[in-house]
Amino acid sequence: MDEHQGTDMQIWLDTIDFSLIRHARQLGLLAGVTTNPSILAAAKQPVESVLDALLDLQPGKLAVQVTCDDSASQLRQARRLAAKSDRIVIKIPAIGDGFQTMAALEREGIPTLATAIFESRQIVMAGLLGVHYAAPYLNRIEQAGRDAALLLQESQQILQRQGKRTLIMGAAVKSLEQFMQCARAGIGAVTLPADTYRQLFASTPDVDAALARFDSAWQANPFTARSALFLTE
Structure with missing residues (x-):
């Protein structure tokens, strides 16, 4: 079994929101950043500068x-991208010629990510x-009724x-339940x-109510409310 199996679940961000990437990096949670053609096109900046910024912003x-x-x-594009940084993982749709491309790149030592997966047989092939x-x-699989x-x-x-060494990476995760x-x-x-x-960091009404009770009890007692140990300045 591969050394990665059985380890903690890696957290990647599927966004080019720099503030969120910094947040995850500072927490020590971030394993990497994923992009796709839609995300990069929405940036309305030269692709090269966006990729450079994402590589500079985080070490994953x-x-x-x-x-x-x-x-x-696909191979020509992948090799140009891989030459840019050894931290780049090449995303290839897991259909048709994509399997041949992934096999060739992995033999060359270029890491790949099989994407556009809706069925388990695609994961098995990867x-x-x-x-x-x-x-x-995940979300699109559920929307399709599966x-x-x-x-x-x-x-x-x-x-x-x-x-197998392949790590399943849950994508299109649109809810906390997913x-x-x-x-x-x-x-x-x-x-x-x-x-x-x-959403991972959001509060709930139950949490808010519990914290409010703590604060009310604390402020009602002058010995706790005025404690030098708990000054905020």
């Missing part, structure tokens, strides 16, 4: 997706090819039984859009 990996379908073109990461689109949690559990069990599905399944990584990442 940076996943960048190819934008063509045939293997020869495992057989020695791909570093396989990213199922059981994303079952797909995670089944795929993780298969990879573990076969001793995040917890990833944690329960024991998969290797999850990549979160900005809104889902923020």
Whole structure:
């Protein structure tokens, strides 16, 4: 079994929101940043400068997706990206020629991430090819009426039984429940859009009420309210 199996779930951010990337980096949570063609196009800046900024902003990996379908073109793009930094992971759609491309890149020592995954067979194939990461689109799988949690559990069990190194990376995670599905399944990584990442730190009415009771009790007693140990200045 690969050394990565059984370790803590990696947190990646699927965003180019620099403030959130800094937040996760400062907490020591950040394993890397994922991008896709839509994210980079929305930046309305030269792609090269955006990628440079993301590499400078955090010490982890940076996943960048190819934008063509045939293997020869995918390989050319991938090799140019990999030459830019050894921290770049190449995202390849797990269909058609993409499998050939991932196999070739992994043989060359260029790490890949199988993306656009909706079925467990795509994850199994990525495992057989020695791909570093396989990213199922959890929210889209659920929107299609399928059981994303079952797909995670089944795929993780298969990879573990076969001793494959591929880490499943939960992607398109749009809710805290989907995040917890990833944690329960024991998969290797999850990549979160900005809104889902923020939800991890949000309060709830129950928490707010409990904290309010603590504060009320503290302020009602002059010995606690005036304690020098708890001054805020």
